[in-house]
Amino acid sequence: MHNSNQPIKIIVAIDGHSSCGKSTMAKALARRADYIYVDTGAMYRAVTLFALRHATNEEGQLQPDLLEQRIDEIEIAFQKDFETGLPQTYLCGENVERAIRGLEVSQRVSEVSALPFVRLKLTQQQQQMGLKKGIVMDGRDIGTAVFPNAELKVFVTASAEVRAQRRYDELLHKGQEASYDDILKNVVERDYLDSHRELNPLRQAPDALVLDNSYMSIEEENEWLWDAFQQALAKAQDSCLDE
Numbered sequence: 001m002h003n004s005n006q007p008i009k010i011i012v013a014i015d016g017h018s019s020c021g022k023s024t025m026a027k028a029l030a031r032r033a034d035y036i037y038v039d040t041g042a043m044y045r046a047v048t049l050f051a052l053r054h055a056t057n058e059e060g061q062l063q064p065d066l067l068e069q070r071i072d073e074i075e076i077a078f079q080k081d082f083e084t085g086l087p088q089t090y091l092c093g094e095n096v097e098r099a100i101r102g103l104e105v106s107q108r109v110s111e112v113s114a115l116p117f118v119r120l121k122l123t124q125q126q127q128q129m130g131l132k133k134g135i136v137m138d139g140r141d142i143g144t145a146v147f148p149n150a151e152l153k154v155f156v157t158a159s160a161e162v163r164a165q166r167r168y169d170e171l172l173h174k175g176q177e178a179s180y181d182d183i184l185k186n187v188v189e190r191d192y193l194d195s196h197r198e199l200n201p202l203r204q205a206p207d208a209l210v211l212d213n214s215y216m217s218i219e220e221e222n223e224w225l226w227d228a229f230q231q232a233l234a235k236a237q238d239s240c241l242d243e
């Protein structure tokens, strides 16, 4: 039962293809609504970095058994950067924000995130984070597997070329080396792997609102999401009053 003195809070699930600007719009909404923002891709990336460091053989091949044995050692946390206010990802106490965004992790993350024991562990953590609602979470399976009852589900997409260009610009802006062709190849490969894995593949939830933002400005998509959020909040408030 909802306490009427407390403003009602909802769960916002934002899923979609890689590099389509999910996190930019999710962060902007969380800031405006004063909600917690969780980037679940960063969690899968952090596990991938751990796997590359501790669970590969001499040829660099992933050793799932080794990763499974050490899975409970993996501690992931988010903390805001003091100066920029941007969320930073920590792996076992180390700031790995930069390391997890590089191409090496991007090239291996689909393989690691397809492992059932990895998905199970991260899904449970994500569900814990949403217990009090007031959360905006972005990923691939948030509206389908993590929070199938989320009050607002959005499925974001854009053409592969537009997405590759965005990631390329983002890496250059951060002063990291990048090749547009390699990034485009990675975007297309990850689309395929993320949508074809056995457990919780990338799928549009039947009740998700679809947003193709190929030709939208960031301001336009932020306004679109804010309107959708206001409507979902009003609906949640109405159904609460009906109870």
Ligand code: DC
Pocket: 018, 019, 040, 041, 042, 044, 045, 109, 110, 113, 114, 138, 139, 140, 141, 142, 190, 194
């Ligand atoms: O959002 P991103 O590109 O940083 O995500 C990196 C990878 O993590 C993505 O290719 C698939 C995986 N992922 C996932 O399997 N499930 C999620 N909820 C989020 C990300």
